[in-house]
Amino acid sequence: MSDPKIGLALGGGAARGLAHIEMLHAFDDLGIKPAVLSGCSAGSLVAAGYAAGMSAAEIEDHARSRLSNRLDAMRLMVSSRTGSMLDFVSLKGFGSLQIDGKAIVQFALPSSVPDLIEELAIPLLIVATDYAAMSEKVFRSGPLRQAIAASVAIPGIIDGPAISGRLMIDGGMTNPVPFDILKPLADIVIAVDVTGRPSTGKGKHPSNMELGIGGMVITFHQIAALKRKIDPPDFYFQPPVEQFQAHEFFHLNEILEAARPSRDALKRSLEDIVNSRIKSGA
Numbered sequence: 001m002s003d004p005k006i007g008l009a010l011g012g013g014a015a016r017g018l019a020h021i022e023m024l025h026a027f028d029d030l031g032i033k034p035a036v037l038s039g040c041s042a043g044s045l046v047a048a049g050y051a052a053g054m055s056a057a058e059i060e061d062h063a064r065s066r067l068s069n070r071l072d073a074m075r076l077m078v079s080s081r082t083g084s085m086l087d088f089v090s091l092k093g094f095g096s097l098q099i100d101g102k103a104i105v106q107f108a109l110p111s112s113v114p115d116l117i118e119e120l121a122i123p124l125l126i127v128a129t130d131y132a133a134m135s136e137k138v139f140r141s142g143p144l145r146q147a148i149a150a151s152v153a154i155p156g157i158i159d160g161p162a163i164s165g166r167l168m169i170d171g172g173m174t175n176p177v178p179f180d181i182l183k184p185l186a187d188i189v190i191a192v193d194v195t196g197r198p199s200t201g202k203g204k205h206p207s208n209m210e211l212g213i214g215g216m217v218i219t220f221h222q223i224a225a226l227k228r229k230i231d232p233p234d235f236y237f238q239p240p241v242e243q244f245q246a247h248e249f250f251h252l253n254e255i256l257e258a259a260r261p262s263r264d265a266l267k268r269s270l271e272d273i274v275n276s277r278i279k280s281g282a
Helices: 014-030 042-051 056-066 070-079 101-108 144-151 208-230 252-281
Strands: 006-010 036-040 089-091 097-100 124-130 135-139 166-170 188-192 235-237
Touching: 006 014, 006 042, 014 042, 014 056, 014 188, 014 252, 036 042, 036 144, 042 056, 042 124, 042 144, 056 252, 097 101, 101 144, 124 144, 135 144, 144 166, 188 252, 235 252
Parallel strands: 006 036, 006 188, 036 124, 188 235
Antiparallel strands: 089 097, 124 135, 124 166
16 A cells, blocks of 8 residues: 655745754654645745755755854854845845845845755745735746745745736745645645734734734634635645744854744644554555
């Protein structure tokens, strides 16, 4: 009996997306690989590394090299192929100063990761949103870093690229936990939701930025909940990382620690899948 094809969906959540690394450790602990991956926003970055053949440990080590502290991260940005800090800024007109999404992806993704989606060792579907069409856009082939830059493009904060003449923004606006697109491709679908919760301002009134991001998080929750109600995946995990805010990338250790119980729960589920297959083949 052949092994079931497992599809793994990694959702968006900015810094909370670092929790995906712990979930990938569960697969590596058991020597299991998903047959297909999907990713949205931060999840697309982590999924790209794993689909390229990196282990969870290698992805974690790379994250640590980039996020050891703010000063070292700044130095790495300046010394990277982007050239200078100005390359991280995109100015499309008066009142439209944003972070350049392509520069972020170039900095975050290891150079060993292939240039094209179709060159990855594991098939990967990357979700972005077509701004004008107000619809989900799924990338299955083409330039990998461009697709990820589209998927992570938080409106008004991170500048999204135009692809084939279409402006792309964050995939979370249409499919924050893209498990549904894996159903035709996998026997078992596992989804990881790290969207978190909106910031309450820690006792103070939330800033304008916190309100904007928080409003998006509420939307993400509603979309994910609706999709789950209509046609749920086989397994749905929500690592308890809601206490971390979107920008808190330098809380890597704390985020990974918070996600560890979910890693253990996923590992037990994967063991059940394996044991079920063994019994069925007996």
